[in-house]
Amino acid sequence: MISSPLMTVMVDAVRKASRGLRRDYGEVENLQVSRKGPGDFVSAADRKAEETLRDALMKARPGYGMVLEESGIVEGQDKSHTWHVDPLDGTANFLHGIPHFAISVGLERDGQIVAGVIYDPVKDELFVAERGKGAYLNNRRLRVAGRQDMADALIAYGTPYLGRGNHPRLLREVASVMAVAGGTRRMGSAALDLAYVACGRLDAYWERDLQTWDIAAGIILVREAGGFVTSADNASEPLAARSVACGNEALHRELVGILRKVQA
């Protein structure tokens, strides 16, 4: 584990927000059968978790700015620090009663992500990373998978919501990856996809049309676990491009090579 005042602040905030989220998830499972579904209930759960995170982070670091999924940008006095907060990543999973979602909090300092926490409250898995201090799952130090051969690799990707993003291009990319990869997964939480690459469960992952709160924490997790993360077109920093491609050095290189050959 990493013991630093910053990590304590982040982990405390995330754990506090997770208590309500876990309780609300229990309710969602009971609401599945109603025709209207649990949509409004989930939006309320999402907003409550975000409020808890916002209050806790603001109290601990009053000057920092924030970019939050639900409430947008909150300007801070301290222009060099910004939190990127996703109170519920994997919303569609949560809504459908699929136990795969997380809270994600990343800290940006002068354009660089310096710390990240991703917490899966159902599995009680806490992923943390801080620049220069490594990445951990609960108390275990993380390292990306060592597999070098695409034919052995499990590669994850994400799909934009209906009406968003370029679905035809994604289908062409998936076809190209499927032609060479051992297996593919579409898990539904960008934050956990990145965390799973960091801990070696997934070998590589790519997704476009994301937001900074989806990926901020995951970027530092993968890097501190020895992995490579760029934008999906390999041309820029993922945070600015709002897209990611990641894996160990060899599989990242091969993945971005495949993606580059697919026509936009």
Ligand code: 2AM
């Ligand atoms: P969410 O669950 O918080 O909405 C699924 O492909 C992953 O991408 C999820 O992490 C989802 O976040 C995110 N995602 C998909 N489309 C998105 C969009 N238009 N804006 C932000 N995040 C998106």
Ligand code: CA
């Ligand atoms: Ca998200």
